[in-house]
Amino acid sequence: IIMHEMIRVIRSARTQGEERGIIQRECADIRSQFRQGDNGERSHSLAKLLYVHMLGYPAHFGQMECVRLIASPRYSEKRIGYLGAMMLLDEKQDASLLITNSIKNDLSHSSQYVQSLALCTLACMGSAEMCRDLAPEIERLLRASHSYIKKKATLCAVHIIRKVPELAELFTPSARTLLSEKNHGVLHGAVVLITELCERNPDTLVQFRKAVPELVQIMKGLVTSSYSPEHNVAGISDPFLQVRILRLLRILGHNNDTASDAMNDLLAQVATNTDSSKTAGSAVLYETVLTIMDINSESGLRVLAVNILGRFLLNNDRNIRYISMTSLQKIVQTDHNAVQRHRGTIVDCLKDQDTSVKRRALELSLALVSAVNIRSMMKELLIFLSVCPPELRSQTASGIFNAAERYSPSKRWHIDTILHVLTTAGGDVRDETVPNLIQLITTASELHCYTVHKLYRALIKDIAQQSLVQVACWCIGEYGDLLLKGECEEIEPVQVTEDDILDALETVLQSHMSSPATRGFALTATMKLSTRITDNVDRIRSIVSIYGSCIDLELQQRAVEYNALFKKYDHMRAAVLERMPVMDKNSPGHTNGDTSGEIKEPDTSKPKPVEAGLLSEPASQVCDLLDLLGGTDTPLQPSPAPTSTPTTTSSADLLDLLGGLEIKPVPTVSVYEKNGLSLKIQCDKQTETEVTVTLIASNSTQNDITNFTLQAAVPKSVQLQMKAPSGNVIPAHGLGQVTQTVLLNNPNKASLPCFRFVQLSFLLN
Amino acid sequence: VLSLTVQPRCKIIRFILIQNRAGKTRLAKWYMQFDDDEKQKLIEEVHAVVTVRDAKHTNFVEFRNFKIIYRRYAGLYFCICVDVTDNNLAYLEAIHNFVEVLNEYFHNVCELDLVFNFYKVYTVVDEMFLAGEIRETSQTKVLKQLLMLQSLE
Numbered sequence: 001i002i003m004h005e006m007i008r009v010i011r012s013a014r015t016q017g018e019e020r021g022i023i024q025r026e027c028a029d030i031r032s033q034f035r036q037g038d039n040g041e042r043s044h045s046l047a048k049l050l051y052v053h054m055l056g057y058p059a060h061f062g063q064m065e066c067v068r069l070i071a072s073p074r075y076s077e078k079r080i081g082y083l084g085a086m087m088l089l090d091e092k093q094d095a096s097l098l099i100t101n102s103i104k105n106d107l108s109h110s111s112q113y114v115q116s117l118a119l120c121t122l123a124c125m126g127s128a129e130m131c132r133d134l135a136p137e138i139e140r141l142l143r144a145s146h147s148y149i150k151k152k153a154t155l156c157a158v159h160i161i162r163k164v165p166e167l168a169e170l171f172t173p174s175a176r177t178l179l180s181e182k183n184h185g186v187l188h189g190a191v192v193l194i195t196e197l198c199e200r201n202p203d204t205l206v207q208f209r210k211a212v213p214e215l216v217q218i219m220k221g222l223v224t225s226s227y228s229p230e231h232n233v234a235g236i237s238d239p240f241l242q243v244r245i246l247r248l249l250r251i252l253g254h255n256n257d258t259a260s261d262a263m264n265d266l267l268a269q270v271a272t273n274t275d276s277s278k279t280a281g282s283a284v285l286y287e288t289v290l291t292i293m294d295i296n297s298e299s300g301l302r303v304l305a306v307n308i309l310g311r312f313l314l315n316n317d318r319n320i321r322y323i324s325m326t327s328l329q330k331i332v333q334t335d336h337n338a339v340q341r342h343r344g345t346i347v348d349c350l351k352d353q354d355t356s357v358k359r360r361a362l363e364l365s366l367a368l369v370s371a372v373n374i375r376s377m378m379k380e381l382l383i384f385l386s387v388c389p390p391e392l393r394s395q396t397a398s399g400i401f402n403a404a405e406r407y408s409p410s411k412r413w414h415i416d417t418i419l420h421v422l423t424t425a426g427g428d429v430r431d432e433t434v435p436n437l438i439q440l441i442t443t444a445s446e447l448h449c450y451t452v453h454k455l456y457r458a459l460i461k462d463i464a465q466q467s468l469v470q471v472a473c474w475c476i477g478e479y480g481d482l483l484l485k486g487e488c489e490e491i492e493p494v495q496v497t498e499d500d501i502l503d504a505l506e507t508v509l510q511s512h513m514s515s516p517a518t519r520g521f522a523l524t525a526t527m528k529l530s531t532r533i534t535d536n537v538d539r540i541r542s543i544v545s546i547y548g549s550c551i552d553l554e555l556q557q558r559a560v561e562y563n564a565l566f567k568k569y570d571h572m573r574a575a576v577l578e579r580m581p582v583m584d585k586n587s588p589g590h591t592n593g594d595t596s597g598e599i600k601e602p603d604t605s606k607p608k609p610v611e612a613g614l615l616s617e618p619a620s621q622v623c624d625l626l627d628l629l630g631g632t633d634t635p636l637q638p639s640p641a642p643t644s645t646p647t648t649t650s651s652a653d654l655l656d657l658l659g660g661l662e663i664k665p666v667p668t669v670s671v672y673e674k675n676g677l678s679l680k681i682q683c684d685k686q687t688e689t690e691v692t693v694t695l696i697a698s699n700s701t702q703n704d705i706t707n708f709t710l711q712a713a714v715p716k717s718v719q720l721q722m723k724a725p726s727g728n729v730i731p732a733h734g735l736g737q738v739t740q741t742v743l744l745n746n747p748n749k750a751s752l753p754c755f756r757f758v759q760l761s762f763l764l765n
Numbered sequence: 766v767l768s769l770t771v772q773p774r775c776k777i778i779r780f781i782l783i784q785n786r787a788g789k790t791r792l793a794k795w796y797m798q799f800d801d802d803e804k805q806k807l808i809e810e811v812h813a814v815v816t817v818r819d820a821k822h823t824n825f826v827e828f829r830n831f832k833i834i835y836r837r838y839a840g841l842y843f844c845i846c847v848d849v850t851d852n853n854l855a856y857l858e859a860i861h862n863f864v865e866v867l868n869e870y871f872h873n874v875c876e877l878d879l880v881f882n883f884y885k886v887y888t889v890v891d892e893m894f895l896a897g898e899i900r901e902t903s904q905t906k907v908l909k910q911l912l913m914l915q916s917l918e
Contacts, residue, residue: 113914231903
């Protein structure tokens, strides 16, 4: 049956099973045709088979048929054969080698359409071997032929170079001459070819830099020519060619002043004259912006580029807003002020309906928070947190914490903000939030009364958010006496009785919503209150003794110990449970914390979460300190031109590593995590005067990091001794590590917190 | 899936797909080496990702470690899979260019045209895209060539 009929029959099948039956019959028919039909019938059958293949059914028995039909002298048969080859054959099949000869012959065929079929097929599925065999033919076609063939030949050359990079030199000379072609299609192919050549070989790139003036001329012609009907898209003259030329200019101008200068005027011209009312124009403008940002352009040009991006932000088309934010994200570090001007629009994009746009807006907004705009930005971010999609919650929460950490105008504001986040999205915050918040609260001693009141009120409203409940319990335990006083400057007075407080804590203890850790907090808080309240101590005694037989082992142990504290060690109870000293994090970079005083010896009976707060150093905080210290932070951008020789050199990052010299076991702490490189500190040994740590570096990117070195500097009172590192190459994909042992000697037992600056330098390929 | 990563940051079109809402492939042009089962998987994944989006989403979707630029015309999704650093808008225009050519060539194209003349659709693709790059963008030129080729049949 003829093909259209077959298609109709297949489509009329009502079930999958019926369709399979029809297909099976047809395939049997096709197979018999292959065996005995003549060429015409066989090509027809192959066409039918290709349709069947498109529906997802196996069709490998047609592969040899393709080979045979390609060799046929008739165009219509060749054509089906080649189509079949492109659809059914790929490099892995042996049959593909068999068509190499046919392709070779067809490349010199008298009809350009046959030549074109051969070129197309080679460019589509040519294996490395086939490419090697036929490369000289392609090179010949590049020079000699009709523009219709030249177009295909240039792209075929691109394919060949991708498969067999060593052949690039073969095509370099012809590529250069192709730039003088007038035919847009050929020109386009030539630009693509040159781009490919330059990306693979830096020497070729240097060579083609000389072509920059020529490329600039071509672009000028495109931009100013009034009307080129054939390639016109929405009033833009061949936007695709413009985009490709801009991309090539970007590669040629990158890191090279002469080339960048030569294209400065052109870029300004394109940026100002291109009409961006339709997508085509915007596409060209976008590519222009990318180019401006990536070469050594004058600052005026850069401002122009950022303004274009800002205009994009106001565009009605969501697509354009999205890509604008993607680009702004990349330049927000380097051109911070320019991007700040568009902050309002970016914040508005938080309300867009597309989640990917929201995500971009969130990242940008967080990057734009500064000491000046912190209050207004935080308002927006908190609103966003309450309405944002669940997948963005945890990112938003961490972002808010970081911003608050760095730019809080006051401690009270800081505490309020964190509380707000905990009430809105307590389930999505990191575990370190609880100890961090507790530590923050202790340092704000003037706000203890305010804080405990606020927390108490939040607690009686809702006990579902574990982190909030934990902090509230801790505060109530610690500052319960202030709560009972009833009045506080910054909050309306509410009368709270001892029973109220104990009720609240007991609710937490008994609720099924409370996690075991939370209940631990509540129990300890209840115990602490025994020294802060006067009337209801007996109630506390009975609560504690009930939990002495609790199933949860942790609670039971605590209850038993507290019981002992009531009975046998009652004389010690007041001392053990007294108010805790102000907890200092050893962090001089804290913008709103005071680095006052030394760390006193902590009581061993203090509840565990507090110790966790002292010891953990969240990696994100250290990274923020990076910016505070003004470290030269050039992010390793994935360069648009991947070369095989290392081009991105080391970025010297200044890390502030904070290690205390107290006698406390410190776990392995991660202090640097960026771009796939991560650095951990592991404390090996500690005595009164000496600390031994091991620095462990690992690499999760795709390429090895070589020439990795660490240097450290310490204050004068401390002696530093760095042992030899285990190596200076960190293998990719986390397959290995580099370790280095460091000895810190503090003979004077100075109890000041010790700062250590570490400088990393490395080469990333 | 290792075969999706030819080299880091290789800016070529990985594949072009035309699918209908039900997930039936009307055209699949691959510019990189994939096994048959990988191809099937990719087709299913693209379908899943693209059909849940509507007018309030952008035309760009992040997909594995690349992105898909797509556009919906009636019941058909035209998808191009490119590198994350590529220019989204340019490819959006390329899709539209392609669809306009189809429209001209088939005289107000509809899905059935693409079904019954699938081999012709491949010819159109091969005139406009090659080796994972945009090849010819002038609609007039492409249509002229297509008519020439048709006369040879």
